[in-house]
Amino acid sequence: MVFTKDTKLREILDNEKSKGVLTEHGVPCASCPFARMELDILTIGEICESYDIDLEKLLENLNKVK
Numbered sequence: 001m002v003f004t005k006d007t008k009l010r011e012i013l014d015n016e017k018s019k020g021v022l023t024e025h026g027v028p029c030a031s032c033p034f035a036r037m038e039l040d041i042l043t044i045g046e047i048c049e050s051y052d053i054d055l056e057k058l059l060e061n062l063n064k065v066k
Contacts, residue, residue: 003062005045005055009035012044017065025058027051 003012009029012018022030029035029047044062048055 003044003059005043005048005059007044008040009042009044009047010039012062013039015065018062021058021061021065025053025061027053027058 001011003018012022013030019030027047028051029042035042044058045055047053048058
């Protein structure tokens with residue numbers, strides 16, 4: 001599987017290595033209890049847009065660690 005801007009947060013958090021990449025990039029959803037309610041709704045693209053996180057760099061790093 002390749003992570004894209006449309007990948008749901010649950011798919012990323014299901015992988016321990018990917019979770020670390022989110023933390024390194026400052027994605028607050030990785031540890032937010034409220035995000036847990038929206039795991040199947042939130043996409044990584046929406047999260048990056050909301051928090052002004054470099055989506056391309058994040059995807060590059062996520063796809064390296066799978």
